[in-house]
Amino acid sequence: MTRYSATTREWKGAYAHYDLVKELCVALVTVTLLAVVLTILFSSPDDKPSTIAQWSRTLPADFAKTAASELDGTSGTAEYGAPYNNGTGSVQHAAFLKPQEWLGVSHPIDTANAYVIEPLQTIPGDPTLTRAIVSYQSAPGKQQKAWAEAYAKSVEGAKASGASLRVPAGRYGPLATMMPALLALAQSGGLDGSLLSDSQFFQTDYTKPLLFMADGGLLEERAEQQHLLGEQWGMMNETGSYPGQSWLWLYTFWYQIEPFKSSTNADLLVVLVMTVLSIAFVLIPFIPGIRSIPRWIPVHRLIWREHYRAVEQSR
Amino acid sequence: MRTREIAVDALPPEKLLPDGQPTYVDSWIYVFGVATLAALITIVGSGMILALKGPAWWHYTGVGHFFNSIHLWAVELFFFTMVVHLWGKYWMSAWRGGRARVWMTGAVAFLIAVPAALTGYVSQQNFDAQWISTQAKDAMNAVGAGAFFNVTNFGQMYSWHILLFPIAVVAIVTAHVLLVRKHGVVPPLQAAELRGERA
Numbered sequence: 470m471t472r473y474s475a476t477t478r479e480w481k482g483a484y485a486h487y488d489l490v491k492e493l494c495v496a497l498v499t500v501t502l503l504a505v506v507l508t509i510l511f512s513s514p515d516d517k518p519s520t521i522a523q524w525s526r527t528l529p530a531d532f533a534k535t536a537a538s539e540l541d542g543t544s545g546t547a548e549y550g551a552p553y554n555n556g557t558g559s560v561q562h563a564a565f566l567k568p569q570e571w572l573g574v575s576h577p578i579d580t581a582n583a584y585v586i587e588p589l590q591t592i593p594g595d596p597t598l599t600r601a602i603v604s605y606q607s608a609p610g611k612q613q614k615a616w617a618e619a620y621a622k623s624v625e626g627a628k629a630s631g632a633s634l635r636v637p638a639g640r641y642g643p644l645a646t647m648m649p650a651l652l653a654l655a656q657s658g659g660l661d662g663s664l665l666s667d668s669q670f671f672q673t674d675y676t677k678p679l680l681f682m683a684d685g686g687l688l689e690e691r692a693e694q695q696h697l698l699g700e701q702w703g704m705m706n707e708t709g710s711y712p713g714q715s716w717l718w719l720y721t722f723w724y725q726i727e728p729f730k731s732s733t734n735a736d737l738l739v740v741l742v743m744t745v746l747s748i749a750f751v752l753i754p755f756i757p758g759i760r761s762i763p764r765w766i767p768v769h770r771l772i773w774r775e776h777y778r779a780v781e782q783s784r
Numbered sequence: 785m786r787t788r789e790i791a792v793d794a795l796p797p798e799k800l801l802p803d804g805q806p807t808y809v810d811s812w813i814y815v816f817g818v819a820t821l822a823a824l825i826t827i828v829g830s831g832m833i834l835a836l837k838g839p840a841w842w843h844y845t846g847v848g849h850f851f852n853s854i855h856l857w858a859v860e861l862f863f864f865t866m867v868v869h870l871w872g873k874y875w876m877s878a879w880r881g882g883r884a885r886v887w888m889t890g891a892v893a894f895l896i897a898v899p900a901a902l903t904g905y906v907s908q909q910n911f912d913a914q915w916i917s918t919q920a921k922d923a924m925n926a927v928g929a930g931a932f933f934n935v936t937n938f939g940q941m942y943s944w945h946i947l948l949f950p951i952a953v954v955a956i957v958t959a960h961v962l963l964v965r966k967h968g969v970v971p972p973l974q975a976a977e978l979r980g981e982r983a
Contacts, residue, residue, distance in 0.1 A: 478967075484804035485810075551930075695915075763875045773811065776972050
């Protein structure tokens with residue numbers, strides 16, 4: 470191990486006049502001016518957010534299919550697992566490490582009730598709809614699932630004309646009344662408000678509407694157009710041609726290669742790899758080999774070329 | 785005042801704010817450390833203006849969008865200058881001579897700045913925020929962090945972004961700068977060090 474002299478600990482050689490405060494002020498003015506110039510030249514991206522109303526109007530069949538999957542428990546959110554429910558679809562583990570399971574359900578979402586039943590119950594003055602909801606709720610679970618699956622199958626053959634949707638007749642019982650009502654509620658903007666307001670007036674938690682939209686196809690369709698999908702290096706990018714979170718390149722990189730690319734536990738594995746690398750990054754001064762590379766590859770001779778030149782000339 | 789005596793002993797004024805630097809502090813690479821600090825000040829300044837007017841202001845006013853853009857580009861400059869600074873310090877073996885804590889606080893500053901920026905991206909209230917939050921949630925949930933750090937909860941992310949993470953970043957950067965002042969700028973590698981011998 471290299472031991473360091475008193476000179477390395479504290480410089481005993483020559484000093485030159487230096488004004489640190491002036492240096493910081495000059496740097497602050499320069500960096501701020503640079504940020505202003507970049508602002509004037511490139512501004513910043515601000516693509517409007519998607520809404521459930523927009524989604525249900527532009528892709529009514531996708532909306533109806535997603536709503537049916539929330540009802541029969543086959544959507545991404547319905548099968549997700551912790552922290553939303555007791556599903557297993559997105560629960561990850563690595564060997565004995567099961568942190569997602571250990572932390573449990575902290576933000577419970579019952580998709581059938583949250584996305585379909587409860588919003589429909591907020592529609593006043595529609596006795597036919599009320600009877601349909603009661604009929605659905607009083608039916609056995611097996612029957613409910615059969616109706617939802619039949620509806621989802623019918624939606625496959627549905628014809629959309631603009632915002633309207635014509636679903637072929639099928640054996641989906643009260644859903645024949647409920648699902649068109651849900652589509653109408655969504656297209657009016659009522660579902661956006663219903664999923665957000667919950668039990669109190671002021672709300673800042675968008676978990677429910679965001680997960681519902683993420684189960685559908687609109688966000689993904691927009692993301693693909695904006696080169697934001699996982700295989701397009703995902704969330705380190707942002708809309709437009711902006712640099713985005715380029716500092717996440719190494720994190721995003723792992724998702725592009727095997728075994729992470731095809732693993733169902735990719736997120737956990739990538740975070741574990743990045744945790745190990747982050748700890749190593751902090752501990753570089755103590756890692757043999759890694760800490761010695763700067764002595765083997767003399768980049769320092771470029772950085773301190775004036776100093777080394779002066780030393781060589783003084784010999 | 786015992787506290788004052790300890791503080792002055794650890795970091796006397798002539799070290800805290802010196803009027804001279806060793807002659808080897810003569811390279812463009814040194815610019816990136818102070819540029820990172822300057823970018824952080826610009827981030828905090830523009831962020832305070834955005835916070836004063838509230839999270840929706842920048843979506844519907846030109847002035848708001850201007851300050852949001854400054855905030856964004858200051859963040860991009862912050863990370864760029866910080867990464868160059870870190871690479872420079874790596875090639876200098878800047879942890880030599882009892883300076884390991886200087887390197888470690890700098891590395892931790894980078895690691896804390898990453899989620900600080902992420903919470904900003906998911907607090908934008910636009911399509912970027914929708915997409916990034918719905919994608920990032922899977923990694924958070926997979927490690928169990930989703931139970932207490934919900935990236936789809938705008939209110940929670942905004943609080944982390946404008947209060948908790950800035951405090952953490954500024955605190956670790958302050959510690960880093962004070963350690964640099966205490967230990968001084970690392971001297972050039974000497975011949976004996978390059979041979980791996982006692983210098």
